[in-house]
Amino acid sequence: MLRFPNSAAHPRLPRRTALQVGACGLLGLGMNHVAGLRALATETNGEVPRRHKSVIYIFLSGGLAQQDSFDPKPNAPDTIRGEFAPIATQTSGIQICEHLPKLAACSDKWAIVRSLTHPYNEHSIGHHVMLTGRTPTPVGFNASRPTANDSPSIASIVNGVAPPRNNLPPAAVLPEKLIHVTGRTIPGQFAGEMGESFDPWLIEASQYRDTNYTHGAFPEYGFQRQRGRTTPENYRYEAPRLELAQGVLRDQFEARRSLLTSIEAQRRSLDAGATMSDYDRHRQTAVSMLLEGRVHKALDVHAADDRLQDRYGRNSFGWSLLMARQLVEAGVSLVQVNLGNDESWDTHEAAFGVLRDFLLPPTDRAVSALIEDLSDRGLLDDVLIVMAGEFGRTPKVFTFPGAETKLPGRDHWGAVQTVFFAGGGVRGGTVVGESDAIGGYPKSDPQTPENMAATIYEALGLPRTLVWKDKLDRPHQVYHGDPIPGLS
Numbered sequence: 001m002l003r004f005p006n007s008a009a010h011p012r013l014p015r016r017t018a019l020q021v022g023a024c025g026l027l028g029l030g031m032n033h034v035a036g037l038r039a040l041a042t043e044t045n046g047e048v049p050r051r052h053k054s055v056i057y058i059f060l061s062g063g064l065a066q067q068d069s070f071d072p073k074p075n076a077p078d079t080i081r082g083e084f085a086p087i088a089t090q091t092s093g094i095q096i097c098e099h100l101p102k103l104a105a106c107s108d109k110w111a112i113v114r115s116l117t118h119p120y121n122e123h124s125i126g127h128h129v130m131l132t133g134r135t136p137t138p139v140g141f142n143a144s145r146p147t148a149n150d151s152p153s154i155a156s157i158v159n160g161v162a163p164p165r166n167n168l169p170p171a172a173v174l175p176e177k178l179i180h181v182t183g184r185t186i187p188g189q190f191a192g193e194m195g196e197s198f199d200p201w202l203i204e205a206s207q208y209r210d211t212n213y214t215h216g217a218f219p220e221y222g223f224q225r226q227r228g229r230t231t232p233e234n235y236r237y238e239a240p241r242l243e244l245a246q247g248v249l250r251d252q253f254e255a256r257r258s259l260l261t262s263i264e265a266q267r268r269s270l271d272a273g274a275t276m277s278d279y280d281r282h283r284q285t286a287v288s289m290l291l292e293g294r295v296h297k298a299l300d301v302h303a304a305d306d307r308l309q310d311r312y313g314r315n316s317f318g319w320s321l322l323m324a325r326q327l328v329e330a331g332v333s334l335v336q337v338n339l340g341n342d343e344s345w346d347t348h349e350a351a352f353g354v355l356r357d358f359l360l361p362p363t364d365r366a367v368s369a370l371i372e373d374l375s376d377r378g379l380l381d382d383v384l385i386v387m388a389g390e391f392g393r394t395p396k397v398f399t400f401p402g403a404e405t406k407l408p409g410r411d412h413w414g415a416v417q418t419v420f421f422a423g424g425g426v427r428g429g430t431v432v433g434e435s436d437a438i439g440g441y442p443k444s445d446p447q448t449p450e451n452m453a454a455t456i457y458e459a460l461g462l463p464r465t466l467v468w469k470d471k472l473d474r475p476h477q478v479y480h481g482d483p484i485p486g487l488s
Helices: 015-022 123-132 154-161 250-266 282-290 293-299 306-312 316-330 351-376 449-459
Strands: 054-060 086-088 095-097 110-116 171-174 334-338 383-389 417-423 430-432 442-444 467-469 475-477
Touching: 054 154, 054 316, 054 351, 054 449, 110 442, 110 449, 123 154, 123 383, 123 449, 154 171, 154 334, 154 449, 154 467, 171 316, 293 316, 306 316, 306 351, 316 334, 316 351, 351 383, 351 417, 383 449
Parallel strands: 054 334, 054 383, 110 430, 171 334
Antiparallel strands: 086 095, 110 417, 383 417, 467 475
């Protein structure tokens, strides 16, 4: 059974590598600048893939309404179909929401699955299911915080089993981790039972967070339900800087690194069989990343061509997807983009205005730009784009009891949602599955989060027999379902 090494499997380090990571303190590195980086010492038996495959997983926290996006129901009663009209796409027979015109124009490059289903209507377990690709509720699941019993996220599994490239970790998450409006961290984002050392690289690029419930792609689009402001004050979007510790110049850094040679001579007694668990695996990566221009370039979206930034949109949605493209091009295997502030898509009220004015336009612009940018660069076949939320929304438009004066919206609905796919060999202009007449349940070809996760793993070239091992050396399957048929 094929297995890539992880910490539980005790991969062996070359002596020079062990010495380098052990002596990294001499280099004056500030490890806070690279916290979360994972450089696995993975052997690939000398086999080098012809082309690197990557995935960009766009996660719409809060849950996108399928009827108001990619599965319109124009023949349903107005209490079901909502306020938006469908428009034709470039593909005959496929209609989507009128507020997604740029995506409609490139439908030959994407596919949709209109029948993904799971049994949960609550945010925390919904996030867990769709971020891990595992439907069962973990033992002792806590909706208020992540635990060590949680299933590992898809990003964490990739971080643990995929070989690193170009001194970059296999998986990254941006522009921020998912925090509920109450301030609690949502479970399902991390490595859970796999061990926190396999948490994905978190790139904190969104420099604004408020305890108030927020919608929008700041600063170009913005909406705050409680305050009513359109743009938060002092909003910035930037990647964290990777830099040498204060006072350590490049030539000094190189001089200090030369001391590693003598250190090696002084430590000849070091056991050649040292394991990864004996050393801080972040440090070897830090040495390379601080002097690697490719990494800085991938994280600097503001250095991109002005026309390209305009194409994506100069907002958190556009810059995040641009950074994701730059990262996969630099060698990251999977980039998860949390598109919008936490639960931005939780449109319980004033749903149609929020979607029309603040959420759908920047999404349409940024995702279509990502598809076209990858296509222009000859990378679209090598990068799979997946877009989903933790669930869909209720078929019926409603208002909260006691809040009848507020504009209506839709509630949580795990029974069915539409998942978007593009690139990575996906056959454009394809629809897999069908929901019923009101967009409430799968009518045909139901798919599960396990099928979606398997589609991601297959796109990355991970073998079906692959396992990861926990701290007790017990094997766990990576695949828990088959890839979604009909996409390619």
